[in-house]
Amino acid sequence: MASPQARPGLPRIRASYRIETPLDPERAAAAMAGEQSSGTFLKLAGETDALRERHAARVESVALLATVDTPSLPGSLTGDAYHRANVTLSWPQENIGASLPNLLATVLGNLTELRELSGIRLTDVELPRDFIEAFPGPQFSIAGTRRLAGVDHGPLIGTIIKPSVGLSPEETADLVRQLIEAGIDFIKDDELIADPPYSPLAERVPAVMRVIEEHAQRTGRKPMYAFNITGDIDEMRQRHDLVRAHGGTCVMASVNWIGMSSLVALRRHAELPIHGHRNGWGLFYRHPQIGIDYRAYQALLRLAGADHLHVNGLGSKFVEADASVIDSARACLTPLLEAPGRDDRALPVFSSAQTVHQAPPTFAALKSTDLIFTCGGGIMGHPDGVAAGCRSLRAAWEATASGVTLEDHARQEPDLSVALRAYQSPFSG
Amino acid sequence: MASPQARPGLPRIRASYRIETPLDPERAAAAMAGEQSSGTFLKLAGETDALRERHAARVESVALLATVDTPSLPGSLTGDAYHRANVTLSWPQENIGASLPNLLATVLGNLTELRELSGIRLTDVELPRDFIEAFPGPQFSIAGTRRLAGVDHGPLIGTIIKPSVGLSPEETADLVRQLIEAGIDFIKDDELIADPPYSPLAERVPAVMRVIEEHAQRTGRKPMYAFNITGDIDEMRQRHDLVRAHGGTCVMASVNWIGMSSLVALRRHAELPIHGHRNGWGLFYRHPQIGIDYRAYQALLRLAGADHLHVNGLGSKFVEADASVIDSARACLTPLLEAPGRDDRALPVFSSAQTVHQAPPTFAALKSTDLIFTCGGGIMGHPDGVAAGCRSLRAAWEATASGVTLEDHARQEPDLSVALRAYQSPFSG
Numbered sequence: 001m002a003s004p005q006a007r008p009g010l011p012r013i014r015a016s017y018r019i020e021t022p023l024d025p026e027r028a029a030a031a032m033a034g035e036q037s038s039g040t041f042l043k044l045a046g047e048t049d050a051l052r053e054r055h056a057a058r059v060e061s062v063a064l065l066a067t068v069d070t071p072s073l074p075g076s077l078t079g080d081a082y083h084r085a086n087v088t089l090s091w092p093q094e095n096i097g098a099s100l101p102n103l104l105a106t107v108l109g110n111l112t113e114l115r116e117l118s119g120i121r122l123t124d125v126e127l128p129r130d131f132i133e134a135f136p137g138p139q140f141s142i143a144g145t146r147r148l149a150g151v152d153h154g155p156l157i158g159t160i161i162k163p164s165v166g167l168s169p170e171e172t173a174d175l176v177r178q179l180i181e182a183g184i185d186f187i188k189d190d191e192l193i194a195d196p197p198y199s200p201l202a203e204r205v206p207a208v209m210r211v212i213e214e215h216a217q218r219t220g221r222k223p224m225y226a227f228n229i230t231g232d233i234d235e236m237r238q239r240h241d242l243v244r245a246h247g248g249t250c251v252m253a254s255v256n257w258i259g260m261s262s263l264v265a266l267r268r269h270a271e272l273p274i275h276g277h278r279n280g281w282g283l284f285y286r287h288p289q290i291g292i293d294y295r296a297y298q299a300l301l302r303l304a305g306a307d308h309l310h311v312n313g314l315g316s317k318f319v320e321a322d323a324s325v326i327d328s329a330r331a332c333l334t335p336l337l338e339a340p341g342r343d344d345r346a347l348p349v350f351s352s353a354q355t356v357h358q359a360p361p362t363f364a365a366l367k368s369t370d371l372i373f374t375c376g377g378g379i380m381g382h383p384d385g386v387a388a389g390c391r392s393l394r395a396a397w398e399a400t401a402s403g404v405t406l407e408d409h410a411r412q413e414p415d416l417s418v419a420l421r422a423y424q425s426p427f428s429g
Numbered sequence: 430m431a432s433p434q435a436r437p438g439l440p441r442i443r444a445s446y447r448i449e450t451p452l453d454p455e456r457a458a459a460a461m462a463g464e465q466s467s468g469t470f471l472k473l474a475g476e477t478d479a480l481r482e483r484h485a486a487r488v489e490s491v492a493l494l495a496t497v498d499t500p501s502l503p504g505s506l507t508g509d510a511y512h513r514a515n516v517t518l519s520w521p522q523e524n525i526g527a528s529l530p531n532l533l534a535t536v537l538g539n540l541t542e543l544r545e546l547s548g549i550r551l552t553d554v555e556l557p558r559d560f561i562e563a564f565p566g567p568q569f570s571i572a573g574t575r576r577l578a579g580v581d582h583g584p585l586i587g588t589i590i591k592p593s594v595g596l597s598p599e600e601t602a603d604l605v606r607q608l609i610e611a612g613i614d615f616i617k618d619d620e621l622i623a624d625p626p627y628s629p630l631a632e633r634v635p636a637v638m639r640v641i642e643e644h645a646q647r648t649g650r651k652p653m654y655a656f657n658i659t660g661d662i663d664e665m666r667q668r669h670d671l672v673r674a675h676g677g678t679c680v681m682a683s684v685n686w687i688g689m690s691s692l693v694a695l696r697r698h699a700e701l702p703i704h705g706h707r708n709g710w711g712l713f714y715r716h717p718q719i720g721i722d723y724r725a726y727q728a729l730l731r732l733a734g735a736d737h738l739h740v741n742g743l744g745s746k747f748v749e750a751d752a753s754v755i756d757s758a759r760a761c762l763t764p765l766l767e768a769p770g771r772d773d774r775a776l777p778v779f780s781s782a783q784t785v786h787q788a789p790p791t792f793a794a795l796k797s798t799d800l801i802f803t804c805g806g807g808i809m810g811h812p813d814g815v816a817a818g819c820r821s822l823r824a825a826w827e828a829t830a831s832g833v834t835l836e837d838h839a840r841q842e843p844d845l846s847v848a849l850r851a852y853q854s855p856f857s858g
Contacts, residue, residue, distance in 0.1 A: 036621065037593065037594050037621065038592040038593065038594060038595055046591070046592055046596055046600060046604060047591075047592040047595075051592060051595040051596070052595075054595065055592075055594045055595035055627075072716075073715050073716055073748070074716075074717065074748070075715070075747075075748025075749065075750065076748060094625060094626055094627055095594050095621070095625055096621075096623070096625055097623075097624060097625045097626055099623065099624070099659070099660055099661075099664075100686070101659050101660065101661075101683055101686035101687050102623045102624075102659055102660070102683070102686075104683070104685075104686040104709060105620045105621060105623075105659065105683045105686055105708050105709070106621055108708070108709045108712070109620060109621065109708040109709060110620075110708055110711070110747070111711075112709060112710070112711025112712050112715055113710070113711035113715070113741070113747040113748050113749060114747070114748070115746060115747065115748050120711075162475070162476075163467040163475055163476040163480060163484075164466065164467065165466050165467060165484045165524050166467055166476075166480040166481075166483060166484035167475055167480070171475060175475060191534045191538060191539075192465065192466065192524070192525075192534060192535055192538065193524075194525070194526075194528065194531045194534075195526060195528070195531075196523060196524055196525055196526045197523055197526055198484075198523055230528070230530050230531055230534065230690075231528055231530065231531070231690065232528075232530075232690045232693045232694050232697075233662050233690050233691060233694045234694060234697075235528075236690070254530055254531070254533070254534045256533075257529070257530035257531070257533040257534055257688065257689055257690070258530050258688050258689065258690040258691075259686065259687050259688010259689060259690055259691050259692075260686055260687065260688060261659075261660065261661045261662050261665070261686070261687040261688055261690075261691035262662060262687075262688050262690035262691045262694070263688075264661045265661050265662045265663060265691070268661075268663075279534050279537070279538040279539055280533060280534070280537045280538060280541060281541070281542070282539070282540075282541025282542035282549075282719075283537070283541050283712070283713065283719065283720060283721070284712065286502050286504070286541055286542070286719045287501075287502055287503075287716045287718075287719050288503065289716075290711075290712065290715045290716050290719075291712060292712070312542070317544060318504075318539070318542040318543070318544065319502070319503070319504025319505060319542050319543070319544050320504065320542060321504065
């Protein structure tokens with residue numbers, strides 16, 4: 001999300017798109033603006049000039065990109081050529097007030113079905129200060145998460161409970177014991193397990209937290225466990241309270257499936273960081289000419305209250321390009337609004353096939369260690385065990401943050417040395 | 430959604446997909462099953478045979494469709510050819526319990542990002558009886574909506590308040606007066622207006638309902654008005670109560686933006702029909718090789734509690750193909766579960782460029798008049814006014830349902846005769 005700027009007149013919401021159209025892109029942009037406010041072409045009885053002046057969406061800019069021969073998406077009007085363009089529209093904030101679901105109805109709504117468009121992707125959203133300030137935003141953000149997890153510098157080294165499904169509460173707690181004794185900072189439930197009958201949160205939370213609390217009392221450090229509380233909003237509030245009552249320090253939700261309204265409601269209730277899992281996000285970015293850039297969507301998820309947001313990882317097993325992963329992570333670390341005492345950044349969560357090899361390029365692109373770095377095989381697969389896996393990752397990030405190569409640092413860090421040989425780099429060769 | 434079938438063993442959730450893959454489709458299907466339950470390929474410490482036997486997703490069927498030269502979506506593994514196939518997977522219901530957001534995390538989740546797939550579309554979902562019965566489903570469905578609107582046969586003839594944005598509460602009420610005096614059955618807010626500062630529901634609801642209640646007392650018939658209450662869940666509950674307190678008979682929400690968790694919560698609170706607006710749905714169907722078929726998604730929206738669901742319309746101004754519109758509407762009218770006293774069907778809502786010409790093909794495809802038929806220009810644009818517009822549509826549907834052509838019926842229905850000449854058919858020529 002771009003920074004809001006001071007503008008004369010009523011505050012306006014701006015949304016940017018990459019479109020494709022058989023029409024003159026200016027005309028397509030005008031159709032978009034008309035569809036999403038007062039119609040431009042059809043003159044209605046009640047649609048006075050004063051109403052249009054006050055409420056109409058405006059075309060702020062249109063910049064032609066390229067022309068292609070065939071439409072990217074079916075169903076559009078046909079033409080001799082299809083023009084791609086960057087388009088920015090704006091609306092008076094007064095049209096919707098400060099509401100995330102209604103913002104989405106306005107900036108996306110029926111636009112995705114217009115015959116004028118053979119491609120439409122929402123690329124960015126810029127919101128007025130009033131809109132941003134109407135939302136609580138992340139409650140814990142980076143500093144609060146670090147404080148709760150007891151990690152004052154470097155990434156939080158994390159992992160995900162595997163197998164994803166099927167472990168009983170006691171089996172989960174046993175695994176948690178091994179992981180935290182090995183020195184891990186952060187553990188999360190898989191998105192495939194929330195509150196199933198074979199491992200209800202009412203049993204899993206006390207079983208896991210008993211282990212974590214014992215460790216905290218013995219060592220003074222309390223690793224963070226993100227319990228997946230995804231459910232209906234009343235269930236989520238109740239589950240949050242359960243986690244809180246047992247000393248837990250994080251709750252997780254599948255943000256795309258609970259929806260904006262429930263994320264906002266959970267945030268207003270929560271006393272713990274909210275770990276936002278974006279499973280299903282592939283639906284929104286998988287085809288380049290339809291969907292939403294995460295740059296735009298993560299801003300809304302942060303306003304709604306997510307403290308941590310998944311971004312995939314470099315060289316991952318998934319389809320997302322590395323440049324897109326980095327753009328997402330940078331966006332999460334860019335303030336929506338800068339003000340004293342305010343921090344509305346979210347910790348980006350890197351995952352999927354991450355090992356020591358990902359530390360240097362991730363840091364080089366982000367210039368930050370404010371992130372959660374989750375590994376499965378990258379920890380468990382270390383030839384010398386889980387503790388060596390944790391130590392090798394910490395060593396890799398320490399070296400990277402101090403400008404030392406992994407190979408150099410490995411001379412004095414045997415766990416890193418072993419890891420470098422054990423894991424193949426996805427970036428070499 | 431297909432009908433649930435009796436199966437031996439634990440009840441299973443089944444999901445069907447159309448995939449595209451550079452791999453042998455059987456292998457791609459196995460990768461999907463592994464990703465979404467216990468991994469099949471990586472042997473983990475805690476992943477016992479017993480756990481896999483109990484919790485693993487199963488590949489139920491793979492049927493090859495066609496082979497194409499180029500991948501539909503970027504980022505996948507590459508191959509000499511890309512095979513399209515219908516795939517059905519199943520999971521024990523025990524993996525998730527009865528939860529809609531967690532169902533989506535399981536049947537979609539990370540599948541949309543797998544490198545094994547250059548296309549993935551969820552085409553159907555089949556749920557066990559226990560899962561279905563855990564949800565309240567539509568509270569009013571067809572019969573309850575007809576009772577409240579006072580329309581015992583034929584479609585509910587409806588319209589949408591236009592201009593979409595900018596009218597004050599009093600201007601909205603004035604327009605409602607004209608519409609109901611013209612004989613309309615159903616009016617809805619546009620999805621672009623919910624509770625904005627220029628027309629807060631606290632003023633719009635009383636202003637509109639005063640007009641409707643006066644009409645009801647005078648005539649004995651109370652047209653249905655769907656107030657757009659889209660917002661955070663606590664706002665929606667409060668707004669629902671406001672509508673109820675002023676005698677309103679319907680609330681509307683943008684279902685894709687409030688999310689499943691909030692729709693379920695709204696339904697559990699509601700004492701009025703829920704009108705489900707699916708704006709943004711284009712994101713999910715616009716490219717044929719990525720997304721969700723409405724056949725699958727509408728079933729989940731109905732379980733969550735939607736009484737009315739938008740399906741676009743035949744010959745509309747939008748990109749959706751007519752066959753897809755009809756498939757959606759048929760799905761809405763197919764019971765999820767048949768049981769005495771139960772009706773979990775939703776009324777399909779037809780909209781966008783609808784006129785008298787759409788009545789015959791819509792009825793021919795659906796064999797039903799259980800629907801809401803909303804028109805803008807198709808009512809307001811009638812040369813003899815709004816009342817004539819309403820009468821012409823009612824006449825068109827009466828003729829159609831009795832097997833009479835519009836042209837024949839127009840001989841004794843002058844409003845229909847005028848409408849047939851005034852509006853161009855999108856189906857002719």
